[in-house]
Amino acid sequence: MIEVKDLYYTYPTGLEALKGISLTVNDGEFLAVMGQNGAGKTTLVKHFNGLLKPTKGEILVDGVSTRDVSVAQLARNVGFVFQNPDHQLFSETVEEEIVFALRNFGFEKAVIEKQVDWALNLLDVTQYRKTSPFMLSGGERKRVALASILAWDPQVIILDEPTIGQDHQQKEKLQQFILQLNAQKKTVIVVTHDVEFVAECSPRVILMSQGKIVVDGTAKKILTNPKVLAQASIVPPQITQIFLELADLGLPTDVIDVHEATKILLNRLRKRS
Amino acid sequence: MSVIETRDLTYTYPGVTKPSIEEVSVTINKGDFVILTGPSGCGKTTLCRCFNGLIPHFYNGDLEGKIEVAGLNVVDHQIHQIARHVGLVFQNPENQLFALSVEKDVAFGLENFAMPRDEMRKRVDWALQMAGISELSERPPHELSGGQQQRVAIASVLAMQPDIMVLDEPTSFLDPVGAEKIFEVINELNKKLGITIILVEHRLDLAAKYANHVIVMNKGKIALTGSPREIFTSEEARLIGVGIPKATKLYQHLKKHGIRLKAVPVTTEETADLLREILKND
Ligand SMILES: Nc1ncnc2c1ncn2[C@@H]1O[C@H](COP(=O)(O)OP(=O)(O)O)[C@@H](O)[C@H]1O
Ligand SMILES: Nc1ncnc2c1ncn2[C@@H]1O[C@H](COP(=O)(O)OP(=O)(O)O)[C@@H](O)[C@H]1O
Ligand SMILES: [Mg+2]
Ligand SMILES: [Mg+2]
Numbered sequence: 206m207i208e209v210k211d212l213y214y215t216y217p218t219g220l221e222a223l224k225g226i227s228l229t230v231n232d233g234e235f236l237a238v239m240g241q242n243g244a245g246k247t248t249l250v251k252h253f254n255g256l257l258k259p260t261k262g263e264i265l266v267d268g269v270s271t272r273d274v275s276v277a278q279l280a281r282n283v284g285f286v287f288q289n290p291d292h293q294l295f296s297e298t299v300e301e302e303i304v305f306a307l308r309n310f311g312f313e314k315a316v317i318e319k320q321v322d323w324a325l326n327l328l329d330v331t332q333y334r335k336t337s338p339f340m341l342s343g344g345e346r347k348r349v350a351l352a353s354i355l356a357w358d359p360q361v362i363i364l365d366e367p368t369i370g371q372d373h374q375q376k377e378k379l380q381q382f383i384l385q386l387n388a389q390k391k392t393v394i395v396v397t398h399d400v401e402f403v404a405e406c407s408p409r410v411i412l413m414s415q416g417k418i419v420v421d422g423t424a425k426k427i428l429t430n431p432k433v434l435a436q437a438s439i440v441p442p443q444i445t446q447i448f449l450e451l452a453d454l455g456l457p458t459d460v461i462d463v464h465e466a467t468k469i470l471l472n473r474l475r476k477r478s
Numbered sequence: 479m480s481v482i483e484t485r486d487l488t489y490t491y492p493g494v495t496k497p498s499i500e501e502v503s504v505t506i507n508k509g510d511f512v513i514l515t516g517p518s519g520c521g522k523t524t525l526c527r528c529f530n531g532l533i534p535h536f537y538n539g540d541l542e543g544k545i546e547v548a549g550l551n552v553v554d555h556q557i558h559q560i561a562r563h564v565g566l567v568f569q570n571p572e573n574q575l576f577a578l579s580v581e582k583d584v585a586f587g588l589e590n591f592a593m594p595r596d597e598m599r600k601r602v603d604w605a606l607q608m609a610g611i612s613e614l615s616e617r618p619p620h621e622l623s624g625g626q627q628q629r630v631a632i633a634s635v636l637a638m639q640p641d642i643m644v645l646d647e648p649t650s651f652l653d654p655v656g657a658e659k660i661f662e663v664i665n666e667l668n669k670k671l672g673i674t675i676i677l678v679e680h681r682l683d684l685a686a687k688y689a690n691h692v693i694v695m696n697k698g699k700i701a702l703t704g705s706p707r708e709i710f711t712s713e714e715a716r717l718i719g720v721g722i723p724k725a726t727k728l729y730q731h732l733k734k735h736g737i738r739l740k741a742v743p744v745t746t747e748e749t750a751d752l753l754r755e756i757l758k759n760d
Contacts, residue, residue, distance in 0.1 A: 240653070241653045241655070241656070242623065242625040242626075242651070242652060242653050242656060243623065243625075288624070289624070342518060342519060343570075344518050366651075369650050369651060370518075370647065370650055371518070371680075372516075372517050372518040372680050372719065372721075373517075373680055373719050373720060373721030374517060374719035375518060376680075376721075398652075398653040398654060400654060401681075401683060401724065435655075437653075438653040438654065438655035438656060439653065439654050439655070440654040440655060440658065442724065443683045443723060443724040443725050443746055444724050444725075444728065446746040446750075447725065447728070447746055447749045447750050447753070450746065450747070450750035451750055451753060451754060451757070454754065454757050454758075456757075463724050463727050463728050463731060464731070466728055466731075467728065467731040467732060467735065470728075470732060470737070470753065470757075471732075471735055471737070473757065474737060474756065474757070
């Protein structure tokens with residue numbers, strides 16, 4: 206469990222990026238952190254694995270304050286995939302990238318071998334085992350970064366803007382993958398401004414603007430509230446926009462999913478005829 | 479009138495054997511707003527590099543076939559001659575920005591035009607404003623966030639007001655409202671000044687409403703071309719993995735259940751109007 210208590214954070218430049226955040230993320234929860242560019246999303250989640258320490262307030266991970274443990278200790282439980290994988294990858298080959306952390310955590314050789322095979326296969330990068338991560342495309346590098354974290358099986362997985370630069374199919378795969386992790390009772394925290402992605406995964410959503418949480422609730426509740434979304438530079442999903450335009454015909458205005466939309470329209474048309 | 483014309487264009491990067499684009503023949507007309515899409519690695523960026531002459535003049539390798547841009551044979555003209563007509567916003571803005579301040583980066587291209595200073599000043603201010611970064615003009619680009627860098631890259635190309643703008647996933651880092659504003663600016667340049675736009679984009683629900691033409695690439699080849707409506711309802715596009723806008727998906731789901739809208743909608747507004755019609759008449 207992650208507990209955030211009245212968190213403030215000021216960068217060394219004097220910029221106050223977080224202004225009083227309180228939030229609890231339970232084990233096994235799937236949370237999307239949304240909001241405009243510069244809202245403080247990355248700054249917030251960097252506190253969850255101790256990369257940043259609060260200027261004021263505190264973060265408890267499983268009851269322990271992040272001030273009292275090192276990033277390395279926290280990393281065992283909280284894996285973080287950076288927005289830009291280049292900030293994360295440094296080994297000569299994809300395989301070494303994955304081995305590195307496992308060795309640091311003191312896993313045995315046999316376990317390391319098994320975990321490496323498993324992670325490479327899971328993220329469909331086995332063919333790049335001996336390739337330098339820097340020869341790969343952006344999307345592939347992101348998958349390698351994710352593989353290297355999943356290999357040590359942390360309880361909490363944080364992904365910062367995972368859909369950027371991914372094409373439609375990669376996004377769908379990623380989506381299935383994330384849902385699968387969550388089904389295995391992992392806590393998944395995704396930072397994103399991709400509304401269609403959130404509409405399809407339907408996690409709990411917090412919306413941030415200017416260092417604060419504007420609202421916290423279900424995807425359905427938040428993505429269908431254009432006023433609140435506008436405060437965070439987010440536009441409702443296309444299906445929601447269509448239903449909002451038709452509100453005067455008595456259709457519901459809280460629809461985010463195309464299948465649900467189809468069902469509602471069919472019912473309505475059948476009832477009439 | 480065509481402003482870009484390629485015939486059987488095939489290009490292989492140096493040191494590799496497999497061509498990254500193969501027998502590409504496309505015609506793009508003056509004033510078109512084209513979306514270029516397709517799975518990652520299918521050759522979109524490579525084709526964009528041909529449009530502004532980076533291929534073959536900067537990247538060596540092996541180019542076969544014909545390519546004419548703004549009436550110039552790309553192979554026989556130098557990059558700076560082609561650059562007068564074509565502006566390219568790179569997929570990765572870090573690779574495009576190098577000056578010590580945002581303002582200098584945006585002015586850089588204009589300096590080669592021998593433009594009067596006050597005219598240049600005006601252009602730079604206009605471009606910064608259009609891209610929504612006037613307040614960043616003194617900042618060093620490499621200290622900015624990914625989204626801000628993307629805006630600088632766009633401003634640099636806007637300032638040149640080229641006849642043809644090629645934008646390679648220009649808004650991927652921007653939040654939806656930020657992306658929409660940039661698309662509006664591009665659309666205005668297209669509709670008011672007749673600037674030809676080629677936009678590489680995956681998020682078609684955001685971009686589709688501006689385009690009159692879609693090109694889908696797959697594995698280095700042109701797989702499909704047509705109007706947004708034709709492409710979004712094509713089974714082939716779905717199989718290739720093109721992200722069909724939810725508006726068009728809704729149309730398809732309804733059709734499967736025997737409900738036919740009068741036309742294939744691509745945008746939110748079109749869908750709402752078409753639905754309103756059947757909901758009222760029913
Ligand atoms: N290393 C840093 N030094 C100083 N300011 C920073 C740094 N990183 C981010 N900021 C600033 O903190 C604010 C929040 O940034 P960030 O958390 O990255 O936002 P988001 O992830 O929501 O786009 C922004 O104003 C940003 O410019
Ligand atoms: N500089 C390069 N050298 C060698 N191969 C490259 C280079 N740039 C891209 N490629 C290869 O060319 C193919 C097409 O890539 P690209 O044009 O970037 O695709 P897209 O933009 O559609 O994702 C890919 O297989 C990619 O690995
Ligand atoms: Mg961020
Ligand atoms: Mg590309």
